[in-house]
Amino acid sequence: MGTRAGLGLPDTIVACLFDLDGVITKTAVVHAAAWRETFDAFLRDRDGPGFRPFTQEDYDRYVDGRPRADGVRSFLASRGITLPEGTDGDAPREASVRGLGNRKNALLLAKIKAGGVEAYEGSLRYLDAVRSAGLRTAVVSSSTNCRDVLRAVGAEDRFDVRIDGVVAARRGLPGKPRPDTFLAAAADLGAEPAGSAVFEDALAGMDAGRSGHFGYVVGVDRVGQAQALRAHGADTVVRDLAELETRA
Template sequence: MDGTMVDSMPAHAKSWDLFRQRHGVQLSVDEILKRTTGRNGIECVRLLLGDDLPEEEAKRLIDEKEADYRRIFAEDFREVAGFSEFARRAQARGLKIAVATAGDRNNLHFVLERVHVRPEAEVRGDQGLPGKPEPDIFLAAAKKLGAEPRDCIVFEDAPFGIEAAHRAGMRAVAICSTHKAEELAGPHVIASVRDFEELMKNDFLESLHA
């Protein structure tokens, strides 16, 4: 979802900067993003503040951080170019869409209300699954869709997500909104593009059905 469906990583960076200042985290924002992107909220907080942090406290802290993120992103919300139209065309062709995100319920609903896309399945990081690069979130999404992993294509903008797709036995498309193509490479990556407009210009959906 983040950085793939919506151009939210700048807002996440700002909210992590607030978190860093508030809680005395010495890492830079860039380093925090590098270590946390794709992980679920509790994993993120424990990574920054210690593995022994109680779960309830970790949940309270990530809720605080994500509330900052939604407030910031609401002021300048934007999708990754072409996402909504690409999703509409995919569903019109009979393809099923799942959102498989390490984000929580509030962040997911915040995004879906604004992009006007209704996926057939949702899997989130606050449902007890380990975050990426573990494959669990993607495998759970495939199961909800009734699809075999080999028949799924993951759209991802982050190295942990690309790795998780590989571990899940799925093909992947690298959306290079936040990372370079070489950072998102792999034997399972079938396309690397800037955004969904580029995919549509290249007749990506049509080629799948050729």
């Protein structure tokens, strides 16, 4: 199979679908920290000083890449905990699925405001190369803050389509590990799944790429989980998107 010159992709690919956190921007670690603070505070109040903390493995397996409420439910289920669903307006102190999700989002926004947002320079260069080659691009993220983050790093105009948490909720699209958001992005770009490449750092995103039968799935390994990314469906794994240009 041939490759598109300079991009390290099969020559059948006409559209590229990029996750945001951990692929384009350096926000995955901030998300993980906000989740850790949220769940550790909840577990400490529930179980006392001897509580079992939220770990990086918990983040990778149950939370990363999923819509916020799905992440809460998934992690709590792993600990045998059930909470009322609550409503989107629940205060961050509420012991409900939506309350915990709102607590995490408040912490995330505070961390972003305090430390700013950065993009991976290799990813921005790769995006520019993809667009220069005439491929269509979409950002696919479960985050409801996606547009603000893209604007903060000056990358909003690098994408033809945006399917984020806001758009997914409006369209009723289930989040990762289901492939629906990626499929919607490909459709909005006028591309078939087989002609689209998925770029993801989350295991849930790998599952979405595999189940959606996309033409190529790139795992981006920022935290040393290359083997797991491959096990979940990555066709190739890179530490930075700039590496794909050297593989062409």
